[in-house]
Amino acid sequence: MGTVIKASSICANGTHSAIELTVIAAEQCIEKAGVERTDVDLLIYAGVYRDHNIAEPAIAPLIQKKLGLNNDPLINGEFGKMTFSFDITNGECGFLSAVTVAEAALKSGSSRYALIVSGDAHPSKKKQPDFPYSNIGSAVLLAYTEEKEKGFTNFMFKTANGDNPGLKSYLEFDKIGTRGREMALIYMDNDYHSKLHSFAVESIREYIGAHMVDPLNVRYLVTSQQYKGFGSKITHAIGLNGTPKVIDLHDEYGDSHTSSLPLSFHHIFNNGELKENDRILFVSAGSGLTSACAMYVV
Amino acid sequence: MNKSRFESLGVYLPEKIVSTKELIDSMEQKPQFDLESLTGIKTRRWRSECEDSYTLALKAAKKCLENSEYEASDLDVIIFCSITHSKDGTNHWFEPSLSKFLKDNLGMRPSAINFDMTNACAGMLTGLFILNNMIKAGTASCGMVVSGECITPISETAMKEIKDPIDAQFASLTVGDSGAAMIIDRCSNEEDGIDFVEFMTVAEFAELCFGMPSEQNSGIAMYTDAIGIHREVISRLPGAIRHLKKKYGMKGEDFDYILPHQTSTRAIQTAFSHCREQLDDEIPEILISLDRYGNTSSTSHFVVLHDYLSRKQLKKKSKILFFGLASGIVMGFVSATINKLEEQYGYCN
Incomplete structure (x- = not known):
C-alpha cells in the first residue's frame, strides 16, 4: 500500500x-x-x-x-x-x-x-x-x-533547533518602497552549505537507523541540488561509495530548489532506468534547517 | 478509519479597537455607500506596533495549548495557514516556513511535521481538511492548525489609495487582525467530532480577488470584485448544499448553527435566504460576529466560534455546519460537533 x-x-x-x-x-x-x-x-x-x-x-x-x-x-x-x-x-x-x-x-x-x-x-x-x-x-x-510495498513509505521530517535558519528570504516592505511585486531578498550565511551538509548527513543516518534501511538495497539517491556534488558528498560522509547511485543534475539545471526531487526522479524515470521494486531514497534539506526523507519503491 | 475532533481552541485578539467611522473619517475619498450598515462591521481589532502574523499566531497557539490536554511535545503536526506572513515587523517571509519558528518556540519535537499552507480566507479550514485526512489515514494522532492574520496593512493601503467611489480596494476596509489555533486529535467518541470536510475550488473565478504588494505605496494591497464574487457564490451555494444533502444524507434541521466566513452581514443573510427559497429547507441559526471583529480572513470561523463559546451562547452538543469561502474561489463545508470545546468553555442552558 x-x-x-x-x-x-x-x-x-x-x-x-x-x-x-x-x-x-x-x-x-x-x-x-x-x-x-x-x-x-x-x-x-x-x-x-x-x-x-x-x-x-x-x-x-x-x-x-x-x-x-x-x-x-x-x-x-x-x-x-x-x-x-x-x-x-x-x-x-x-x-x-x-x-x-x-x-x-x-x-x-x-x-x-x-x-x-x-x-x-x-x-x-x-x-x-x-x-x-x-x-x-x-x-x-x-x-x-x-x-x-509500493510507492512512498516511511517519511521522516526533521528541523534543527535554534533561531538561525542558515538561509532567510523575505520581502522587506520597509525598504523596497513600491517594488514589492518585483523583489525577493535572500540572505545566506557563509557556512550555510557546510551546515546543511552536516544536517543532511545526520538526518540520513537517523533515517537509516530508524527504518532499518540497508543502503546496498537502495538503487538511487535523489537529493536537493544546492551545489554540484551535494548528494555524493553525503554518501561519502556515510561511507557509501557507488551504491546507491547519486543523481546530480546541478551542471545541467543549477539549483532547482523545490523541483529538485521531482526533477531527479523524472530524469531516471524518463531514461527508462527504473525497474520494478527499485528503491529510491528521496532526501531534501534546506533553510531552517529542515530535512525530509522518504523511501520510494517502484 | 479514524475519526477526528476539535480538542482545543485558542484565539488571540489585539487590544486596540478601531471603528469603521474612524477609518472612513480619515479617508479623502469616502465610499458612496454606508460601509458600516452594508457590512455590519462597527469595529475591528488592530495590531500594535510590535505585533505581526507570527506573534499573533504564537499567542493563539500558546492559548490553545493552555486549554488543551496535550503538551507541545505531544503534537505530531503543526500547519501555519495564514495569508499574511509577517515576522520581525513588516517583513513578509518566504523561507524558512513560519511553522518552523512556531514549532521551536512552542517546544515541539524536531521530528514533528511542520509546513506552511496558504489558501486565502479558507486557510484554517484547509488546514482542518489536511489534518483531518492525516488523522483518518493514521499519519498523525494529533496536531495544530494555526494562523496569525496581521491583515490591517491592506486597510492602510486602501485608505491611502482609494480614489474612486466604487473602488476595488473597499473590501480591504472590512478586515481585522487576530490569531487563532486549534488542536485536532483522534476521537473515539461517536457523539463528538468531524463528520465530513468537503471543499472545492471554482477556479473559473480565480481572478476576482488579488492580494499582492501595491505599486503605489510600500505595503500590501487587496483588489476585490466583491459584487462578482457574491454573484458567483450565491448562484452556486444552493447547488453545493444540494450536493452535500445527496452525498451525506444531511438536512438543514440536522444542524444547530451555520458558521459562515465573515464577509458582510447583508451578503451572508442574502445568500442563505436564497438557499432557503431554492432548497425549501430549514436554514439553521447563522453565527456572525462581524460587528466587533470584521473579516479576520483565514481565522474568521474560529474567532466567531471563540466569541460565541466565551459568551456561552451555544447549545449543549451543538452540531455546526462551517461554510468556507475564499478567493480562488474556494467553497467548502465542515460538519462537526464540538463537545470537547464546550467542555472547555461551557454552553448555554
Whole structure:
C-alpha cells in the first residue's frame, strides 16, 4: 500500500513565471498519466516563490484555471466532479511535505488523483542574476495503490533547533518602497552549505537507523541540488561509495530548489532506468534547517 | 478509519479597537455607500506596533495549548495557514516556513511535521481538511492548525489609495487582525467530532480577488470584485448544499448553527435566504460576529466560534455546519460537533 507516482514531467524552457512553468509541466504530466483531467481532484503548488508575490488567491487555483481542472463544478444546475487547490510551502522540503498531504488525502479516500506542482521563478518574472534558483517547473501525478510495498513509505521530517535558519528570504516592505511585486531578498550565511551538509548527513543516518534501511538495497539517491556534488558528498560522509547511485543534475539545471526531487526522479524515470521494486531514497534539506526523507519503491 | 475532533481552541485578539467611522473619517475619498450598515462591521481589532502574523499566531497557539490536554511535545503536526506572513515587523517571509519558528518556540519535537499552507480566507479550514485526512489515514494522532492574520496593512493601503467611489480596494476596509489555533486529535467518541470536510475550488473565478504588494505605496494591497464574487457564490451555494444533502444524507434541521466566513452581514443573510427559497429547507441559526471583529480572513470561523463559546451562547452538543469561502474561489463545508470545546468553555442552558 502506498502513494505511487503515475507520471512526472518538467519544464525548463527559459520562461520566468512560476505559474507558466508549472502549467506546461502539469499539462505534459496529465497527458502521460493517461488520466482524465476531471479525475484530478487535488492540486497542490509546493513552490516558495510566487509571480508578483501574489499572497491571495493561492497560486494553485490560478494554475488550476489554466489547466481546466473542473473549473466550475456546477453543470446544468447540478454539482459534478470537483477539484480542490491550495499551496504548501516548506522551503526546499515543500515537495515531500506536499506528498504527505496528498498521501493522507488519497489514503483517506478524500482524493483519487493528486497533482503536485512546483516552480520557483523570481517574483518579477524576469531574469535576475542574484536569484540563486533556476527556473524549473515540475509536476507529478500521484495515486494510491493497495499493492504491498509500493510507492512512498516511511517519511521522516526533521528541523534543527535554534533561531538561525542558515538561509532567510523575505520581502522587506520597509525598504523596497513600491517594488514589492518585483523583489525577493535572500540572505545566506557563509557556512550555510557546510551546515546543511552536516544536517543532511545526520538526518540520513537517523533515517537509516530508524527504518532499518540497508543502503546496498537502495538503487538511487535523489537529493536537493544546492551545489554540484551535494548528494555524493553525503554518501561519502556515510561511507557509501557507488551504491546507491547519486543523481546530480546541478551542471545541467543549477539549483532547482523545490523541483529538485521531482526533477531527479523524472530524469531516471524518463531514461527508462527504473525497474520494478527499485528503491529510491528521496532526501531534501534546506533553510531552517529542515530535512525530509522518504523511501520510494517502484 | 479514524475519526477526528476539535480538542482545543485558542484565539488571540489585539487590544486596540478601531471603528469603521474612524477609518472612513480619515479617508479623502469616502465610499458612496454606508460601509458600516452594508457590512455590519462597527469595529475591528488592530495590531500594535510590535505585533505581526507570527506573534499573533504564537499567542493563539500558546492559548490553545493552555486549554488543551496535550503538551507541545505531544503534537505530531503543526500547519501555519495564514495569508499574511509577517515576522520581525513588516517583513513578509518566504523561507524558512513560519511553522518552523512556531514549532521551536512552542517546544515541539524536531521530528514533528511542520509546513506552511496558504489558501486565502479558507486557510484554517484547509488546514482542518489536511489534518483531518492525516488523522483518518493514521499519519498523525494529533496536531495544530494555526494562523496569525496581521491583515490591517491592506486597510492602510486602501485608505491611502482609494480614489474612486466604487473602488476595488473597499473590501480591504472590512478586515481585522487576530490569531487563532486549534488542536485536532483522534476521537473515539461517536457523539463528538468531524463528520465530513468537503471543499472545492471554482477556479473559473480565480481572478476576482488579488492580494499582492501595491505599486503605489510600500505595503500590501487587496483588489476585490466583491459584487462578482457574491454573484458567483450565491448562484452556486444552493447547488453545493444540494450536493452535500445527496452525498451525506444531511438536512438543514440536522444542524444547530451555520458558521459562515465573515464577509458582510447583508451578503451572508442574502445568500442563505436564497438557499432557503431554492432548497425549501430549514436554514439553521447563522453565527456572525462581524460587528466587533470584521473579516479576520483565514481565522474568521474560529474567532466567531471563540466569541460565541466565551459568551456561552451555544447549545449543549451543538452540531455546526462551517461554510468556507475564499478567493480562488474556494467553497467548502465542515460538519462537526464540538463537545470537547464546550467542555472547555461551557454552553448555554
